[in-house]
Amino acid sequence: MNSSLIIICIFLFFCFILALNWLQFLSATNYMEIKNSHNFVYDLLFETHVDDLNYIYRGEFNPEITNYILSLAEKNIVQSKIKGKTKKRVFHIMVESIQNINRHQDFSDESLAQTAFFAIQKNGSTFFITTGNIINKEDIPPLEKKLEKLNSLSEGELTKFYLEILNDGQISSKGGAGLGLIEIVRKSGNKLFYDFKELSDDKSFIYMHSYVETNPEAPEKTSQSTIYTFDYIKSLHRQIIDENILILYCNLFEQDSLVRLISILKSQKYSDVGFKKRIISSMVELLQNIILHGKLKIQDKNYSPGIFYISKKKNVFYLNTVNYVLKDDIDEINEKLTYLNSLNQKDLEDFYNRQLFDFSDDDQNAGLGFIEMRLKSKNILNYFFVNVDEKYSLFNLKLTFVDN
Amino acid sequence: MQSLIIKKTEETPAIILNPVKGVFQFVATSWPENAQNFYTPVLDWISGYFGNSPLKETIFQFRFSYFNTASAKQIAKVLSLIKDFSSDNNVKIKWFFEKDDYDMEKEGRRFSAILDLDFELIEK
Structure with missing residues (x-):
């Protein structure tokens, strides 16, 4: 009795390991696909x-x-x-x-x-x-x-x-x-x-x-x-x-450059003014976030290099950015975004209100930017990090807007 | 007390704080690179105004068409400061928004709901 139980346990254990490997493989291929599509970027x-x-x-x-x-x-x-x-x-x-x-x-x-x-x-x-x-x-x-x-x-x-x-x-x-x-x-x-x-x-x-x-x-x-x-x-x-x-x-x-990019975006065609406003205001938050936080140190000077691009598939607009972040900051960004992605619109509004009147933080907007992007896009914030060297990673962020 | 007049730019609002004429206005858009730096003199001025010789009635008019979140935080600071002085002063807030500008209407409602102030929302 005992020995058959052990065999079943061992069998289940192997099944578990196999499933785990398979899952890892799946997530890895998915990740590689995303990464490959960004190679030219x-x-x-x-x-x-x-x-x-x-x-x-x-x-x-x-x-x-x-x-x-x-x-x-x-x-x-x-x-x-x-x-x-x-x-x-x-x-x-x-x-x-x-x-x-x-x-x-x-x-x-x-x-x-x-x-x-x-x-x-x-x-x-x-x-x-x-x-x-x-x-x-x-x-x-x-x-x-x-x-x-x-x-x-x-x-x-x-x-x-x-x-x-x-x-x-x-x-x-x-x-x-x-x-x-x-x-x-x-x-x-x-x-x-x-x-x-x-x-x-x-x-x-x-x-x-x-x-x-x-x-x-x-x-x-x-x-x-x-x-x-x-x-x-x-x-x-x-x-x-x-x-x-x-x-x-x-x-x-x-x-x-943000001021000028905004002007170009404003002159594009959208189905209605409200949708246009949601996109423009999210873009301001997205790019100002990089201006403030995307710091790449080269010979003691801070720079905020990055890529911004807009793609459109049918009635869906995507705002994408890629910028350098310090590896030490990844956990914090990850935690923040995971939390925001878990909230519904009502909870997001409440969280926004709390952060808006929290003056204890010296940070310019205490993470209001990400909440705004999540609220205005009405979608999950898609993001991933790509290794650059021992100090930096690339932070890829994608906002999704469905033009109904 | 001297007036504080800030001219409007593409990224920053016109701010008119004139105790002689009794005009206290914030107009247009606000998305400067550093909102904190931009609004610090405004906060200082308001503290100075109420600390010296404020008018019998002070009406602050907010006529924004857009602001970013960093500015929202500073506007929250401005309104909180006004709130602090409102117990000893007669202060009113008039929040204007264009017809169909749901964003600015919503922002006004947000501030009005959170802050216990004489707060009027006005559709232009």
Whole structure:
């Protein structure tokens, strides 16, 4: 009797161990899936130096949104130690590139119109500008011919060509005189790279990529990282399409950049004002949390580098952030978020009220930010940590908003 | 006592604390990088005002369209401070919100329910 009981116990014990292993395997694969889908995000974060910028916008381009994008990039250009004349050149290329998208956007199919793409990157003293938009296949041969010509001309020949077109006064059916492309090549002082990707029988996607070296003493191309190459940007574009990302911003988080990002978000389309407000206020909390707490120490200076991106699947918006946290703080964050995720809306409100009038804590808002995000998103706060080194981890936070 | 006038920016509200004209107002949005730093002079001013020679009746008008949680905490501090002085002074709070601005209405109701003050919610 006793021995059979022992055998059953041993058997049950093995079953338990097996089940445990299986569970661990399941959670590990799930975790790996999440991690893999973020790989390009981590690449960007790790490869973007604190003084650099990676900013991508995908979606509809209208004059309002264009202004906000330009002002966000402009801030970074103004802050960098680039001389006035060169700053103007970078800005000029950005304006021409975006106007080019504006002009060639095809609104006949709304889903296609949403896919135009603009990326500005800064690495050291070099700026990289990449655009992408839909193009009718029949327009490709003349455009390709023109681009080949522009890339073959010397500086002097380009100016001559520019003046010829200016005097000729021929305006294309899209409203441009073709001066934009010449300007991009002239101002960048480099070739304009381009590539086409077939989408359907009559549509293709055109990528254009230019770069400006703002330091005349710098070697040919200062970038050491692959994330600034044309091929990388094209593959990144495919990845952000797969992840349904609309805006991606990788830079230091500062109040100033937050103000500009908010403006871009405000000018997007939402089903109603209330939903828009919930998203905007959550974004303020999300990013200010990083500005306050995401501290990465590099040579005795604190920085708040991070990635912010918005993705949208059907009627669900996701606000995502990735930033550095100290390993020592993980337990506290974990405890806080686990607790908040366990509360219902009523308990959350009560907890908010208690924290609101708790003035004992020196902390700026005593965790009100997370409660607000949980309340406004009306969803669980999804998060996980990824190991970086012995001191830091990456804190991934995702807010979910269902637009009913 | 000197007035405290803070001009409105994209991230910070207009604050007008003028005992001569009897205007005590907080207007627009509040989401500064450091809410504590922004509101400290306001809290100091209010303490000074009630400590010196307050008007017979002081009406604080809150006309916010948005504030972040760090500002909410500071506004809670401002209101708590006003509450402390309300036992010896005639103080009223007028909380304005735009029609259909459920967030600001809710915030007003929250403060009104928690604090025992003469608190009026007004739809603009």
